[in-house]
Amino acid sequence: AQSVTQLGSHVSVSEGALVLLRCNYSSSVPPYLFWYVQYPNQGLQLLLKYTSAATLVKGINGFEAEFKKSETSFHLTKPSAHMSDAAEYFCAVRPGSARQLTFGSGTQLTVLP
Amino acid sequence: GAGVSQSPSNKVTEKGKDVELRCDPISGHTALYWYRQSLGQGLEFLIYFQGNSAPDKSGLPSDRFSAERTGGSVSTLTIQRTQQEDSAVYLCASSLASQGSEKLFFGSGTQLSVL
Numbered sequence: 385a386q387s388v389t390q391l392g393s394h395v396s397v398s399e400g401a402l403v404l405l406r407c408n409y410s411s412s413v414p415p416y417l418f419w420y421v422q423y424p425n426q427g428l429q430l431l432l433k434y435t436s437a438a439t440l441v442k443g444i445n446g447f448e449a450e451f452k453k454s455e456t457s458f459h460l461t462k463p464s465a466h467m468s469d470a471a472e473y474f475c476a477v478r479p480g481s482a483r484q485l486t487f488g489s490g491t492q493l494t495v496l497p
Numbered sequence: 498g499a500g501v502s503q504s505p506s507n508k509v510t511e512k513g514k515d516v517e518l519r520c521d522p523i524s525g526h527t528a529l530y531w532y533r534q535s536l537g538q539g540l541e542f543l544i545y546f547q548g549n550s551a552p553d554k555s556g557l558p559s560d561r562f563s564a565e566r567t568g569g570s571v572s573t574l575t576i577q578r579t580q581q582e583d584s585a586v587y588l589c590a591s592s593l594a595s596q597g598s599e600k601l602f603f604g605s606g607t608q609l610s611v612l
Contacts, residue, residue: 433600
């Protein structure tokens with residue numbers, strides 16, 4: 385069975401600072417990995433996804449994530465936080481062609497002025 | 498429509514009543530998912546439909562929960578004899594196919610409150 389662990393349910397950064405949201409997964413087969421974002425009062429939307437084409441994946445709004453098989457991690461980063469990045473971020477894993485997409489418990493990002 | 502539509506957006510009900518939540522997926526999307534989002538929790542998988550295949554019901558928490566998808570489009574999630582622990586946001590998502598890497602499009606959810 386697959387699972388996802390997001391370290392830190394709340395993360396606060398100053399505007400302009402590095403954003404690092406951590407995600408570790410477990411999967412018995414090579415997985416597809418995703419980051420979804422939920423802005424206030426909006427539905428979840430895809431930020432980026434890993435499909436084995438490249439270990440460093442670039443997404444929307446300047447975010448990127450690196451797949452590290454040896455560490456079973458898929459951490460999300462952004463070099464410089466913007467106020468508009470304040471949202472809840474969810475990491476998700478789907479092993480191969482499995483039907484279920486398993487989500488982590490989410491990390492609420494706060495950006496301080 | 499342009500996106501996944503869910504109705505109602507908010508539902509308040511009394512303990513013991515039955516509720517029906519509706520999801521209209523994006524036209525042409527063959528895969529449809531229901532998730533539940535509780536405060537402080539992640540998204541809990543409930544059920545998955547793919548075309549004419551038998552649904553994956555492995556995430557339904559009890560036999561009070563059921564879902565159907567008529568004509569491969571609209572889906573209804575039914576909760577019978579609601580309990581307070583059923584209070585959550587119920588999210589529906591759809592996608593073009595289910596081969597692993599496809600993007601899910603989510604609706605805005607139904608906020609269910611059981612008093």
